[in-house]
Each structure stands twice: as C-alpha cells, then as structure tokens.
Amino acid sequence: MNASEAFLTGAVYLALALLSLSFLVTVLRVVRGPTLPDRIVGLDMLVAVAIGFIAVIGIKTGVTLYVDVAIALGLVGFLATVAFARFVMNRGRDREVDGELQSGSEPLEHRRPEASS
Amino acid sequence: MIDIIQNYLAGILIIVGSGFALVASIGLLRLPEFYTRMHAASKAGTLGSGVMLIALAVYTDETTIATRALAGFVFFLLTAPISAHLLAKAAYAAGYPLWEGSVHDEMPQQSRDPDA
Amino acid sequence: MRTVIFRTTAPYLTSLMVLFSVFVLLRGHNEPGGGFIGGLIAASAFAIYGIACGVAPVRRALYFHPMGLAGFGLFLSAMSGFVSLAKGVPFLTGIWTSVNLFGVSLDLSTILFFDIGVYFVVVGSITSIALALEERERD
Amino acid sequence: METALAGLVGLFYAVAIYLMLSKHIIRVLLGIVIFGNAVNMTIFTAGRIVREVPPIIPAGAERIESVVANPLPQALILTAIVISFSFFAFLLVLAYRAYQELGTDDTDEMRVAEPEGESLPPLGY
Amino acid sequence: MTIYLINILLALAWVAVTGSATISNFLFGFVLGAGALYLIREQAGSLGYFRRTRRVVSLFALFLYELVLSSWRVAVLVVQPRMDLKPGIFAYPLKVDREFEITLLANLITLTPGTLSVDVSEDRRFLYVHALDCSDPDQTRLDIANGFERKIMEAFR
Amino acid sequence: MAAPGATSIDTAAAHIAGATALADWLVIAPVALPILGGALLLMVRHRTRVHAVLAFLFLFASFLSSAFLLARVVSEGPLVMTMGRWLPPFGITFNADVLGATFATAATFVATVAAVFALRDINVTGRRYGFYSFLLLMVAGVDGAFLTGDIFNLYVWFEVFVISSFGLLVLGSERRQIDGATKYAVLNLVATTVFLITTGMLYGTFGTLNMADIARKAEGLRETGPLMTIATLYLLAFGMKAAAFPLNYWLPASYHTPRIVTSALFGGLLTKVGIYALLRTMMTLFPVEREVLSGLIGWIAVATMLLGILGALAQSDVRRIIGFVVISGIGVMLSGLALGTPLGVTGTILYAVHSILVMTALYLLAGLMHEAGGSYSLHETAGLYRSHPLLAAMALLLVLAAAGLPPLSGLWPKVMLVKASIESGAWWLASAILVSSILTVIALGRVFALSFWRMDAGETVERTDAERAISPGAGYGVLAALIVPAIAIGVYPEPFLRLAAAAAAGLADPASYLDAVFPPGGGS
Structure with missing residues (x-):
C-alpha cells in the first residue's frame, strides 16, 4: 500500500464522514420545515447526498454497478421536484398556516364533478 | 505513475465534493428562509455530488463507467437549474413571501397569479 | 407550468430519458435494470413532457393509446412464454437463438422479449394514469 | 443485523398501523405504503441476511463456486414491490377521484354507497 | 451545421480506416478531422465554425470559473458566524430573445451560486433573478450583461 | 469472503431434464388463454364490436380447457408443470388437482355466461374503457389462484384479480362506485398485505414456497416452528378476502355499486377464491394447526352465516340483500372447514361450486328484475309475476x-x-346452518313475495325505459344456463358428490399431490 492509496483511503473515509454529517443536517431541515418548499429543497438535497454516497462507495469498493442507479436517482429526483413544484403552485399558500398543514377536510368549491370520465 | 495521479486526484475531488455537500447542507440549515436556502442546496449540493461523480470517473479504469459517471454529471447540470427555477417560481406564485430582510423586490405582482 | 425555460428543455430531457430507459431495459440481463425500471423511467419521461407541454402533445407523440401499448406488452410477454411449446419444454422456459444480421451476430432470447413486454406494460399503464390525472388537473 | 432489522420492521408496522387507523384516506394510503415496505423488509430478513456475492454465474462458468446470497427473497420482494406499486398508483388515482367526486377525504363522510338512515324493507306482504 | 456533419464524417472515415471502433478512437478522429478542416478553412468556409467553437469553449470556461468562484463565496458566507445577507429579486432586461438562448442564460445564472432565476416575464423582456447579495443590483446586471449574455450572443449568433 | 462450508450450485441439477408433453400444457391453458385474450382486447380497444365475440371465444376456450383438465385430473391424478424448467423451490409450479380443476371449471363457466350477459349490460363506453379486458384478466387471476402450486404465486394471482376487479368496480365512475371502490380497495389491499407478511414468515420458517414442499417439511417443524402463528395469520388474511365475520363489512359496502354483471362475477367468484385458499392452506399445509383453530373457525362460521343473513333481512335494495346472502353462504362454507372431516370438507367444496353458480345467478336475476320493474328497491317493485311469469319461475x-x-x-x-x-x-353448528337456511328462505322469499306476488307497490316509481335491453331472451337464456347445472346438481347429485369427495380426499391426503410435484426418486 503506497502513499497515494493510503491518501485515497483516508479521503474516502473523510468524505463518508462529511456526507453522513450533511445527510443528518439535511434531514434536520426536512423535519423542521417550516414550509413545504423548504422540505422539498431538503429532499432535493438528500438526493444529491445519496448520489455522492454512490460515487464514494463506488471508489471505495470498486462496485460501480450503482452508477446507473445514480443517474436514475437524479431523474427521479428531478421528476419529484417538478411534481412538487406543480403541487405548490396549484395549492397556493392559503392552506398552510405557520408551517402546519391544516388537515384537508374543506370541500372543493371550484371543481365540480362531471358525470362521466 | 498514472495510478498515483488518479488516486490523488480522486481523493482530492471527493473531499472537495463532500465538503461542498456539507457546506450546502449547513447553508440549508442556517440560511433564514426558503429562497436563500435554495441557493445553497440546489447548487452547492449539485456541484458537490457532481464533483464526486467526476472523481469516480477519474478513478475508474473502465471507460464505460467513466462515461456513465460523466453522463450522470452532465445530466445533473441539465436538470438542477430547471428544477430550482420551477420550485422558486412555484413558491413565488403560490405566495410564499420573501424574507423580511430582503432589500429589493422588482418582481411584478401580477405574476403571483397561480396560473401565470 | 407555462415557463419558457422548462418548455424548451423538457422535450430534449424526455428524449434523453427515453434513451436511458431503453439502455436500462437492454442491460437488465446480467446487471441491475430490466423492463420494469426501464418502463418506469420512460413513463416519468412522458410525465415530464406532459407537465411541461400539455397532455395532447404527449398523446400525439405516443401515437397509440397508452392502454393499447400496455396490452401489446402483455401480449408480447405472454407469447414469449409460448415459444417453448415448440421445443417441448415447459411454459416460459428461456429459448436462445442467434440471428446473423448483416454480419453482426445478435443473440435473441424469449427472455428479452418477455422483458420488452414488461417494459411496454409499465410504460403504457403508468403513462395512462399520469396522463389521465394531468388532464383532470388542467381541465 | 437481524435484530436491528427486526426492530426497524416493528417500528414500520407501528407507524403503518397508526396511519391506517386515521380516517383521512390519504393517511390511510401512506400507511399502506409503509405497511408494504415493512412487509418487504420482513421477507428480506426472513431470507437470512448474509454478506455474499450476487448469485450470478460468471461468463463461461457452469456453476458458482463461492457462497452466494439467496436470490429468492430478492425476487419475491421485487415482485411485491411491483405489485404494491401498481396497487398504490391505482389507489392514489381512486383517492383523488373520490376527493373530487365526493368532496371529502374523510372516510366517515363517505356514505354515498351506504346512505345513513335507510328505510327498512316493507314488512307486510 | 454542415461543417459539423463533415467533421463527424471525417471522424467516421478515420474509424473505418484504422478499423477500431472505440469511442476514444472516434474522438481522436474527430480532433484530427477538425485539424484537417482547419487547413482548408478558407475554401470550406469553416472559419466561423472554429470561431464559434472557441467561443463556446470560452463560455464554458467562464461558467466554470464563475461556478467555482461564487461557490466559494457562498461557502464562506454560509460558514461565517454572522451571516451578512441582503437578498432580493431584481429584474434583468434581456437582450437575447430566442427561447434557446433565454433558457441557456437562465440556467447558467441559476447554476452559479448567489443568483437564481425565478421567472421570465410573459413578453420575454425581463428575467427575474433572486440574488443572495442584492445590495447593488445595477452592478450585478452589468456583470451578467458583460459576462454570460455577451458570451452567449457571441457564441450562438 | 470464502466462508466455511461453501457450497456450489449446479445449474444442471436444478433443471428438469425430461421433455414436457404437449398435453401437459392443459395446466396453464385456463390461465394463459384469458391473459392473451385480455391483452389482445386492450390492443383493439377501439374496435368495440369485436370485443364481446373475442372475449366469449377466449373464455369459452378456457372453460373447455379447464373442463378437459378436470376430466384428465379425475382419471389420471394431479397434473404438474414447472415454469421455465427450474425445479422447485426456484421454479414456480402449476399443479392441478381435483379441487383446483373443479373450481376453475366452475369459474370459467360462470365467466363465460357473464360475458354473454354483459352484452346487455355494458355499452360501448364501458367496452372502450376495457370491461372485457378486465373481465378476462380477472378470470386469469382467479384461475391462476386455483391452479398454482406455489404460495407466493398464489399471492401474485390474488393481486392480479384484485387489481382487475378494481378496474371493473369503477367502470362508469359514478360517485357511488368510487365510494364503494375506495373501501373495497383499501380492505383488499390490507388483506393481501397480511397474506404477504404471512408468506414472508412462512418462507423464513420453511425456506421454500412450494405448497407441496411446505406440506412435506411441516411434519418436521411442527415442534419448533411458529406454524400456529402462520396458520392464524392465513386465517385472518383469507378470512378477510372471503368476507368472514368480523372482517366482512367491505362486501355489502361495495358489491352493489358496480354494473350488475360485475356484481354477479364478484359475488360468484372472488369470495370463493378466499375459501379455496383457506381450504388449501388449512387442509393441506397446516392440518394439525387447523385442528387447534377449529373451534375459532366454527364460531366465525356461525357468526358469519347468522349475522350475514340477519343483515339481509334489514335491507330493501335487492342487490344488498344478495350481498348479505353471499356472506351467509361463506359462513356455511367455513363450517365445513371448521369440522375438517372428509364429509364436512366435501360439503364445503360442493357448496362452493353451488355458490359460484347460484350467487352469480341471483345477481343477474336482480339485474333482470331491475329491467322489468325499473328499480332495485323492494319498495318500488311489484307485480312482476303478472308481467314476467318466466322470470318469476326462475x-x-x-x-x-x-x-x-x-x-x-x-x-x-x-x-x-x-x-x-x-x-x-x-349440534350448535348444525342448528346454526339450519337457522340460517330458514332465515335465507325468509329474506329471499320476501324479495319474491314483494316484487313478484304483491299486486301493487305503495309508491310506484317513474319507469325509466330509456335504455331497454337488447333482447330479454338472452338474459333469460343466461339465467337458465346457470340454473340448469344447479338443478342438475340437485336432482342427479352422484357424479358431483363423487367429484367433491375426490377433491376433499386429495386435499386431506396430499400424498398424490406431493408425488406429482416431487416424483419419487427424482427431483431435488
């Protein structure tokens, strides 16, 4: 084991530690909120951290099968964010008071049912 | 020789990348509100994971893995700004206000209309 | 989401994702991947297309009705099980053959066709659900 | 490892059942999703967790010479995931439709099919 | 556009001649073909091709530079004990008008930390940008106009 | 990572070497044909004209194949086919014994008949929506459940028919239907998930999922394994599916909401799959545990049949009355399972076949009554005896x-x-069965008395004759096709009794079943 490999091993462990820390910090933000977009940003960040994990583990173990998983994860994360953005836009802010979601029992007034689909 | 360069480069890159990821998550925690948090998360975070993917591409000896890792990086570069933009736009349109310490708002009010 | 930025990039992203989904489908033989996950990726590609540009362009782009695609996939999968009838081995046994096409040897198997069928089932059913919801949302 | 996973499975079941007892249909759905994941982990744990290589026969070989992980739980979980995914997709659409058509996501108020205070059948002949 | 095609054809010819169809060989052939095209630049009218390539590369270099620089700035800002924030949204008057260019500009702005494009106005004349440091919007506008926007206009017109 | 005791897997030894005779394909035909048909119909969804014809052809073909399968199983013993040549426990086995083949034959017969009835009930929109595809896929799921020999595969088939039944249930998208479908879907999802949990535990205990293999290994594990837990959980899961007390209120909440032909199929087929699964798990896999649980099953049976029929007495909607009658029938079937004697199980099997035919017929009858009288409510129909004597006789x-x-x-x-x-x-069980029979006479007799005999309803409803039937004759023909076998069982019971007895014998003594899956001297 020469110096460069030792350096890489140390770097991998350091990176894993940093990533774990940032994972925890991000989870804290997701839990805390306080608004829905905050949580969405946090989830987005979690995807990024997960991809970082995949890359580092790929270097550490040489198992690079997961690179495609990383790409797919990026795709899914993108789709999720887009869908959440749509949701935020459609719902508006009125139902969210002080970061607490009111339980959605209010009836819809503007969308009336049609008889058939 | 090339092994040694690969190892050092990959090591530096993953440290940089994870450092960026950590900074991004700290920013996510410390910054005061949603719009400013978004700066930290959707960019420094993306940069962090992207740099780590590049590290993987540098480290591996297989061309297919390297190209795939790079493809993943490019894909992030494509999607990250779009999702950030959409989320910011949606949040603004939905009426989430800017932080009270903000100094400037030139956004016209009619684009708060959810259909815009 | 009527925004220029999303609408100009979404079609290219969609084609990129469809390409990736086919890649995932075809590599599903001895590495992670396969019809189901490939189909999901393709379906999410269409969902993004639909969110960005509306449902009608997606329907036009697909040409067939999504449920028709799902039916085709189911049919393909079921039929690939019947190939083994000719060989006198049980249902769904993998049959391999090598086709020589323009000098390139191509390994075909019933398993591959089964997987392609799964891909179409997933693409068709998930896309049809997504499009139906999206249409309802827009009205 | 089994112990940790067993604890996690128990936690998942607890959360899932708590959510499923809610009267809001969306919470019930979320509970069902967690329920499904708990089940998948149960199967995973039941298949004996070992750190082995994937059960793939290398090219050119006729058999695997080393100890391999048990492929069956993975196949089962994959099947279960696919099924619960399609199930969930359907249920989501259904809940959404129900919310639109019935104007509520409260299961106590969903009494269209069984209206309250139905009259008894005629008693005379 | 045809120049690209010719370059790719040259690369394919290189692959065919050398007889090894690998990606690296193709890329090598592409670079060689570009060199060959450079030799006949006056006849083939490929002068613009190389100028444009140079400008795209320079745009990309500017982007990387901005990315690293402002990432660093945001990183420093975030870990400072007392954050000095003056965020805000400013309107940026667009000179570029094609959809593709607007998209590219907006994405580049978003990717560089410190600025985030929130929306494009309906008439596509303004880009609304959220900035972490909005104490001097005019300076930021000027930076974008002289930086990314100018490079984009140079590269794609 | 070379662990001690490394074993290698020889793929050649895990394969079945011999060829499969063409005739053995009969085992999967009742499943594969409807799947192919359903897929084909999805592909031609715009050509609504050919839907009914194609569906009928495929269903009839699968009915024929399951009838041939039954004939062969009766004469030659269980028939086995292992998918993809992988030996159990890796490969999935399909094996038809008398029980499975009998149920499959009855199910495909009922489905074929219902497909004809659907000509009247389902319009072009419904066809385009995919009624026939869902019907075929549901039949495939039900047949698959009857014929599979692998407990996880049983779960898969359960899901196949449950998901298809969702499609049928919301056909038309009325508010009532969506309400009913929500409850049906959630409860069924929970039931199948419990099924899956139990299967996971079963796999953890036995290391195999093949039912024959489990039955073989259960003997050795009786002392140590948590078999009692597994058996109880299966009772819970399948009891929920079969609508046994106290987990049965999803059935009357949902079965009356869809189109009448869908209700008929649900009432006829779906609960019986739960009964089949209970028979299979309790009798073949866990006979000893069933012995312990028999008291519990007995009380469940009594509660189900009595509360079910009492519920029927309180209803005024014909379809809901029938829904409760279905539940009551489940109780009767469970009583045979509780007894566990050959005679009792034979009775259960025969009752299940009877119930498949008669419950379907009852729902179809309700549909025809609706057509004739203009309403499902007992308050609003009267005097059908005068106007429709043939219907009254049936x-x-x-x-x-x-x-x-x-x-x-x-x-x-x-x-x-x-x-x-x-x-x-x-005695309590016997008297409960008799009491429930009397109450059934009252509940259904009242339907007959009020709707057919009563001269004149107090409050007549506006007749909405906008959508008249294509031809009433087809409806009567369909009903007759269901009643004729029911009469045949009634007046000439010997062959049916022999069949049910053979099925029960095969269930209680799984030796022949085991021999078919694991031929002596061969296999793993």
Whole structure:
C-alpha cells in the first residue's frame, strides 16, 4: 500500500464522514420545515447526498454497478421536484398556516364533478 | 505513475465534493428562509455530488463507467437549474413571501397569479 | 407550468430519458435494470413532457393509446412464454437463438422479449394514469 | 443485523398501523405504503441476511463456486414491490377521484354507497 | 451545421480506416478531422465554425470559473458566524430573445451560486433573478450583461 | 469472503431434464388463454364490436380447457408443470388437482355466461374503457389462484384479480362506485398485505414456497416452528378476502355499486377464491394447526352465516340483500372447514361450486328484475309475476337453491354439512346452518313475495325505459344456463358428490399431490 492509496483511503473515509454529517443536517431541515418548499429543497438535497454516497462507495469498493442507479436517482429526483413544484403552485399558500398543514377536510368549491370520465 | 495521479486526484475531488455537500447542507440549515436556502442546496449540493461523480470517473479504469459517471454529471447540470427555477417560481406564485430582510423586490405582482 | 425555460428543455430531457430507459431495459440481463425500471423511467419521461407541454402533445407523440401499448406488452410477454411449446419444454422456459444480421451476430432470447413486454406494460399503464390525472388537473 | 432489522420492521408496522387507523384516506394510503415496505423488509430478513456475492454465474462458468446470497427473497420482494406499486398508483388515482367526486377525504363522510338512515324493507306482504 | 456533419464524417472515415471502433478512437478522429478542416478553412468556409467553437469553449470556461468562484463565496458566507445577507429579486432586461438562448442564460445564472432565476416575464423582456447579495443590483446586471449574455450572443449568433 | 462450508450450485441439477408433453400444457391453458385474450382486447380497444365475440371465444376456450383438465385430473391424478424448467423451490409450479380443476371449471363457466350477459349490460363506453379486458384478466387471476402450486404465486394471482376487479368496480365512475371502490380497495389491499407478511414468515420458517414442499417439511417443524402463528395469520388474511365475520363489512359496502354483471362475477367468484385458499392452506399445509383453530373457525362460521343473513333481512335494495346472502353462504362454507372431516370438507367444496353458480345467478336475476320493474328497491317493485311469469319461475327456483331446499343444488351440501356436524357432535353448528337456511328462505322469499306476488307497490316509481335491453331472451337464456347445472346438481347429485369427495380426499391426503410435484426418486 503506497502513499497515494493510503491518501485515497483516508479521503474516502473523510468524505463518508462529511456526507453522513450533511445527510443528518439535511434531514434536520426536512423535519423542521417550516414550509413545504423548504422540505422539498431538503429532499432535493438528500438526493444529491445519496448520489455522492454512490460515487464514494463506488471508489471505495470498486462496485460501480450503482452508477446507473445514480443517474436514475437524479431523474427521479428531478421528476419529484417538478411534481412538487406543480403541487405548490396549484395549492397556493392559503392552506398552510405557520408551517402546519391544516388537515384537508374543506370541500372543493371550484371543481365540480362531471358525470362521466 | 498514472495510478498515483488518479488516486490523488480522486481523493482530492471527493473531499472537495463532500465538503461542498456539507457546506450546502449547513447553508440549508442556517440560511433564514426558503429562497436563500435554495441557493445553497440546489447548487452547492449539485456541484458537490457532481464533483464526486467526476472523481469516480477519474478513478475508474473502465471507460464505460467513466462515461456513465460523466453522463450522470452532465445530466445533473441539465436538470438542477430547471428544477430550482420551477420550485422558486412555484413558491413565488403560490405566495410564499420573501424574507423580511430582503432589500429589493422588482418582481411584478401580477405574476403571483397561480396560473401565470 | 407555462415557463419558457422548462418548455424548451423538457422535450430534449424526455428524449434523453427515453434513451436511458431503453439502455436500462437492454442491460437488465446480467446487471441491475430490466423492463420494469426501464418502463418506469420512460413513463416519468412522458410525465415530464406532459407537465411541461400539455397532455395532447404527449398523446400525439405516443401515437397509440397508452392502454393499447400496455396490452401489446402483455401480449408480447405472454407469447414469449409460448415459444417453448415448440421445443417441448415447459411454459416460459428461456429459448436462445442467434440471428446473423448483416454480419453482426445478435443473440435473441424469449427472455428479452418477455422483458420488452414488461417494459411496454409499465410504460403504457403508468403513462395512462399520469396522463389521465394531468388532464383532470388542467381541465 | 437481524435484530436491528427486526426492530426497524416493528417500528414500520407501528407507524403503518397508526396511519391506517386515521380516517383521512390519504393517511390511510401512506400507511399502506409503509405497511408494504415493512412487509418487504420482513421477507428480506426472513431470507437470512448474509454478506455474499450476487448469485450470478460468471461468463463461461457452469456453476458458482463461492457462497452466494439467496436470490429468492430478492425476487419475491421485487415482485411485491411491483405489485404494491401498481396497487398504490391505482389507489392514489381512486383517492383523488373520490376527493373530487365526493368532496371529502374523510372516510366517515363517505356514505354515498351506504346512505345513513335507510328505510327498512316493507314488512307486510 | 454542415461543417459539423463533415467533421463527424471525417471522424467516421478515420474509424473505418484504422478499423477500431472505440469511442476514444472516434474522438481522436474527430480532433484530427477538425485539424484537417482547419487547413482548408478558407475554401470550406469553416472559419466561423472554429470561431464559434472557441467561443463556446470560452463560455464554458467562464461558467466554470464563475461556478467555482461564487461557490466559494457562498461557502464562506454560509460558514461565517454572522451571516451578512441582503437578498432580493431584481429584474434583468434581456437582450437575447430566442427561447434557446433565454433558457441557456437562465440556467447558467441559476447554476452559479448567489443568483437564481425565478421567472421570465410573459413578453420575454425581463428575467427575474433572486440574488443572495442584492445590495447593488445595477452592478450585478452589468456583470451578467458583460459576462454570460455577451458570451452567449457571441457564441450562438 | 470464502466462508466455511461453501457450497456450489449446479445449474444442471436444478433443471428438469425430461421433455414436457404437449398435453401437459392443459395446466396453464385456463390461465394463459384469458391473459392473451385480455391483452389482445386492450390492443383493439377501439374496435368495440369485436370485443364481446373475442372475449366469449377466449373464455369459452378456457372453460373447455379447464373442463378437459378436470376430466384428465379425475382419471389420471394431479397434473404438474414447472415454469421455465427450474425445479422447485426456484421454479414456480402449476399443479392441478381435483379441487383446483373443479373450481376453475366452475369459474370459467360462470365467466363465460357473464360475458354473454354483459352484452346487455355494458355499452360501448364501458367496452372502450376495457370491461372485457378486465373481465378476462380477472378470470386469469382467479384461475391462476386455483391452479398454482406455489404460495407466493398464489399471492401474485390474488393481486392480479384484485387489481382487475378494481378496474371493473369503477367502470362508469359514478360517485357511488368510487365510494364503494375506495373501501373495497383499501380492505383488499390490507388483506393481501397480511397474506404477504404471512408468506414472508412462512418462507423464513420453511425456506421454500412450494405448497407441496411446505406440506412435506411441516411434519418436521411442527415442534419448533411458529406454524400456529402462520396458520392464524392465513386465517385472518383469507378470512378477510372471503368476507368472514368480523372482517366482512367491505362486501355489502361495495358489491352493489358496480354494473350488475360485475356484481354477479364478484359475488360468484372472488369470495370463493378466499375459501379455496383457506381450504388449501388449512387442509393441506397446516392440518394439525387447523385442528387447534377449529373451534375459532366454527364460531366465525356461525357468526358469519347468522349475522350475514340477519343483515339481509334489514335491507330493501335487492342487490344488498344478495350481498348479505353471499356472506351467509361463506359462513356455511367455513363450517365445513371448521369440522375438517372428509364429509364436512366435501360439503364445503360442493357448496362452493353451488355458490359460484347460484350467487352469480341471483345477481343477474336482480339485474333482470331491475329491467322489468325499473328499480332495485323492494319498495318500488311489484307485480312482476303478472308481467314476467318466466322470470318469476326462475326467481322461485333460485330462492329455493340459495336456501338449500330441494330439488336444487343447495340441498346436498347443506345436508352433508349438517350430517357432518352432528357426527362430530357439533349440534350448535348444525342448528346454526339450519337457522340460517330458514332465515335465507325468509329474506329471499320476501324479495319474491314483494316484487313478484304483491299486486301493487305503495309508491310506484317513474319507469325509466330509456335504455331497454337488447333482447330479454338472452338474459333469460343466461339465467337458465346457470340454473340448469344447479338443478342438475340437485336432482342427479352422484357424479358431483363423487367429484367433491375426490377433491376433499386429495386435499386431506396430499400424498398424490406431493408425488406429482416431487416424483419419487427424482427431483431435488
């Protein structure tokens, strides 16, 4: 084991530690909120951290099968964010008071049912 | 020789990348509100994971893995700004206000209309 | 989401994702991947297309009705099980053959066709659900 | 490892059942999703967790010479995931439709099919 | 556009001649073909091709530079004990008008930390940008106009 | 990572070497044909004209194949086919024994008949929506459940028919339907998930999922393994599916909401799959545990049949009355399972076949009554005897059949069950069966009395004759096709009794079943 490999091993462990820390910090933000977009940003960040994990583990173990998983994860994360953005836009802010979601029992007034689909 | 360069480069890159990821998550925690948090998360975070993917591409000896890792990086570069933009736009349109310490708002009010 | 930025990039992203989904489908033989996950990726590609540009362009782009695609996939999968009838081995046994096409040897198997069928089932059913919801949302 | 996973499975079941007892249909759905994941982990744990290589026969070989992980739980979980995914997709659409058509996501108020205070059948002949 | 095609054809010819169809060989052939095209630049009218390539590369270099620089700035800002924030949204008057260019500009702005494009106005004349440091919007506008926007206009017109 | 005791897997030894005869494909034909048909119909969804014809052809073909399969199984013993040549426990086995083949034959027969009835009930929109595809896929799921020999595969088939049944349930998207479908979907999802949990535990205990293999290994594990837990959980899961007390209120909440032909299929087929799964797991896999649970099952049976039929007495909607009658029938079937004697199980099997035919027929009858009288409500229909004498005659026959009176199919299984319970000294069970029969006569007799005999309803409803039937004759023909076998079982029961007895014998003594999956001297 020469110096460069030792350096890489140390770097991998350091990176894993940093990533774990940032994972925890991000989870804290997701839990805390306080608004829905905050949580969405946090989830987005979690995807990024997960991809970082995949890359580092790929270097550490040489198992690079997961690179495609990383790409797919990026795709899914993108789709999720887009869908959440749509949701935020459609719902508006009125139902969210002080970061607490009111339980959605209010009836819809503007969308009336049609008889058939 | 090339092994040694690969190892050092990959090591530096993953440290940089994870450092960026950590900074991004700290920013996510410390910054005061949603719009400013978004700066930290959707960019420094993306940069962090992207740099780590590049590290993987540098480290591996297989061309297919390297190209795939790079493809993943490019894909992030494509999607990250779009999702950030959409989320910011949606949040603004939905009426989430800017932080009270903000100094400037030139956004016209009619684009708060959810259909815009 | 009527925004220029999303609408100009979404079609290219969609084609990129469809390409990736086919890649995932075809590599599903001895590495992670396969019809189901490939189909999901393709379906999410269409969902993004639909969110960005509306449902009608997606329907036009697909040409067939999504449920028709799902039916085709189911049919393909079921039929690939019947190939083994000719060989006198049980249902769904993998049959391999090598086709020589323009000098390139191509390994075909019933398993591959089964997987392609799964891909179409997933693409068709998930896309049809997504499009139906999206249409309802827009009205 | 089994112990940790067993604890996690128990936690998942607890959360899932708590959510499923809610009267809001969306919470019930979320509970069902967690329920499904708990089940998948149960199967995973039941298949004996070992750190082995994937059960793939290398090219050119006729058999695997080393100890391999048990492929069956993975196949089962994959099947279960696919099924619960399609199930969930359907249920989501259904809940959404129900919310639109019935104007509520409260299961106590969903009494269209069984209206309250139905009259008894005629008693005379 | 045809120049690209010719370059790719040259690369394919290189692959065919050398007889090894690998990606690296193709890329090598592409670079060689570009060199060959450079030799006949006056006849083939490929002068613009190389100028444009140079400008795209320079745009990309500017982007990387901005990315690293402002990432660093945001990183420093975030870990400072007392954050000095003056965020805000400013309107940026667009000179570029094609959809593709607007998209590219907006994405580049978003990717560089410190600025985030929130929306494009309906008439596509303004880009609304959220900035972490909005104490001097005019300076930021000027930076974008002289930086990314100018490079984009140079590269794609 | 070379662990001690490394074993290698020889793929050649894990494969079945011999060729499969063409005739063995009969095992999967009842499943594969409807799947192919369903897929084909999805592909031609715009050509609504050919839907009914294609669906009928595929269903009839699968009915024929399952009938041939039954004939072959009766004469030659269980028939086995292992998918993809992988030996169990890796490969999935399909094996048809008398029980599975009998149920499959009855199910495909009912489905074929219902497909004809659907000509009247389902319009072009419904066809385009995919009614026939869902119907075929549901039949495939039900047949698959009857014929598979792998417990996880059983779960898969459960899901296949449950998901298809969702599609059928919301066809039309009325508010009522969506309400009913939500409850049906959630409850069924929970039931199948419990099924899956139990299967996971089962796999953890036995290391195999092949039912024959489990039955073989259960002997050695009886002392140590948590078999009792597994058996109880299966009872819970399948009891929920079969609508046994106290987990049965999803059935009356949802079965009356869809189109009448869908209700008929649900009432006829779906709960019986739960009964089949209970029979299979309790009798073949866990006979000893069933012995312990028999008291519990017995009380569940009594509660189900009595509360079910009491519920029927309180309803005024014909379809909901029938829904409760279905539940009551489940109770009767469970009583045979509780007894566990050959006679009792034979009674259960015969009753299940009877119930598949008669419950479907009852729902279809309700549909025809609606057509004739303009309403499903007992308050609003009257005097159908005058206007529709033929319908009245059939209704009378069906009431007799459902109540278990001679000369129809309900009589013999009830006689057997009562006799079996008296033999086992379970007087309470026998009396519960008799009481529930009497109450069934009252509940259904009232339908007959009010809707057919009563001259004039107090409050007549506006007749909405906008959508008249294509031809009433087809509806009567379909009903007759269901009543004829019911009469046949009633007046000429010997072959059916022999069949059910053979099925029960195969269930209680799985030796032949095991031999078919694991041929002596061969296999793993």
